[in-house]
Amino acid sequence: MAQPNKKGPTKTVDIFCKKCNQQLYKYRKGGKGALVKCFKERISEDFTRTPCTCPNCEAVFARDTLIRGAPAFKMIGGKVWFK
Template identity: 65%
Template sequence: MAKPNPKGPSSSVAISCARCRAPLYRYRKGGKGALVKCFKARISVDHTEVPGVCPGCGGQFARETLIRGMPAFKIIGGKVRVQ
């Protein structure tokens, strides 16, 4: 399978926790679909101390995994908001 383009799209979105609304990431997302995964290479600003855990409420919002050979976060459904 082809690897995703690490540079990715130029537009970025703000990702925050759905429970406490603490900022989590600034992410260069492509397409109009729902946020299912975040490639680590496309995260421009990271507000988390522990990967996949919200700094505000301490809830887990993602799991670390490899997708198409690249490290990524698999987002747990309903745990994040995209603006």
């Protein structure tokens, strides 16, 4: 299977919790589609204390998984937004 690009894109997006608008990650996102998954190697800044849990409202926003052999967070629909 194909591995995700190691270098990744240079454009970063800020990912926020939908419930309380707390910033969760700065992420190097490729493409212009919806945010479905976050590869861990592309996260440039992590503002969470425990993985996949909002530090402010304690809402679970993602699941820890492997995608194409690389560790990633699979986002739960409607729990996060980005700009």
